[in-house]
Amino acid sequence: MGPLSDLKIVELAGIGPGPMAATVLADLGATVLRIDRTVPADLGVPKGPIRSNLLMRNREAIALDLKDPRAIELVLDLVAQADALIEGFRPGVTERLGLGPDACFARNPRLAYGRITGWGQSGPLAHAAGHDINYIALTGVLDAIGRKDQPPSPPLALMGDMAGGAMFLVTGLLAAIHESRRSGRGQVVDAAIAEGAASLATAFYGSLAAGRFNLERGTNVLDSGAPFYDAYECADGRYISIGPIEAKFHRELLERLGLAPDEFGPHLDPAQWPRARETFARIFRTRTRDAWCELLEGTDVCFAPVLNFEEAPKHPHFVARGSFVDVGGVVQPMPAPRFSRTPCAAPTEPRNPSPETFARSLSGWLPQAEVERWRATLAGQPS
DSSP, X not given: OOTTTTOEEEEEOOSTHHHHHHHHHHHTTOXXXXXXXXXXXXXXXXXXOGGGOGGGTTXXXXXXXXXXXXXXXXXXXXXXXXXXXXXXSOTTHHHHHTOSHHHHHHHOTTOEEEEEESSOSSSTTTTSOOOHHHHHHHHTXXXXXXXXXXXXXXXXXXXXXXXXXXIHHHHHHHHHHHHHHHHSOOEEEEEEHHHHHHHHTHHHHHHHHTTOOOSSTTOSTTTTOSTTSEEEXXXXXXXXXXXXXXXXXXXXHHHHTTOOTTTTSSTTOGGGHHHHHHHHHHHHTTSOHHHHHHHHTTSTTOEEEOOOTTTGGGSHHHHHHTOEEEETTEEEEOOSSOOSSSOOOOOOOOOOOOGGGHHHHHBTTBOHHHHHHHHHHTTTSOO
């Protein structure tokens, strides 16, 4: 099921954006085979149950020691059957393992070879360690997120790893696969998280050039500077969000709050913002979050309650659309986006590789006789 059901992807297991990209492709129907390590990597965080590691859902896995030449040969056999490969090691690591682009192209000249790193495959920082916060810091993005006179606020690992990294890798791989079907030639997709995050900020770089964006944090319309685009505390300590940027939506908000249409003058005039913010804050503190939902939700004031991860799946809108699903006791988002003719299946539980699942994981990739030969060849290795 799903529009990518004809694609096969080999994933060299990593952390963060690589697994997220593989998950998105698998969610959309691609057959993804994850090559795990025989000894799990130290991620610096406690290891939870496999069923909650949602970036491993929707695919099979085998565990291989990539320092063993026999394992490398098996991976190359799989690459020969694949449309794309995903790897997230530092530059040069797969080359040293014998799984670099040249080795893979020798087996499969049409392969899309996807590489995801923080800084890219070249440049002064290419070999330096880093995480999401570092990558978005270098792009100007982190500096722009936060309130006035407050430090920058790390936006989870969404802007860098997941959006700037994983989604740009997915886009690059699909573009490379599309092109290879025309030319018969593969290529390397060099997805740098920092460059993806910078690309996401394209509109803001344009606004800065046009003189419509202030470098001072928390002074712009979309960064908590404007009172009509922010979150406000309610009487019960919970929060709601408003975002009526357009004049007609802003007028409707004022009307529903019992304020005159010209209460604050032109709503885009920053000189009016301090008094408007004080008024909004005072009014929103007079009712509970649920009471504000009854009054404002579903109207054109651009409103939504601020929900946490436990509350969000229970919201009537998401319930009606089936946006979340419980798989093995773990509530999680359904694949997105939606397709009218080739709908995506509900996710399957994440799986750990094991000797018992080795043959099943390779079925559809290699003939049964080859699977059995590899099982015997790698009998001394965990799999």
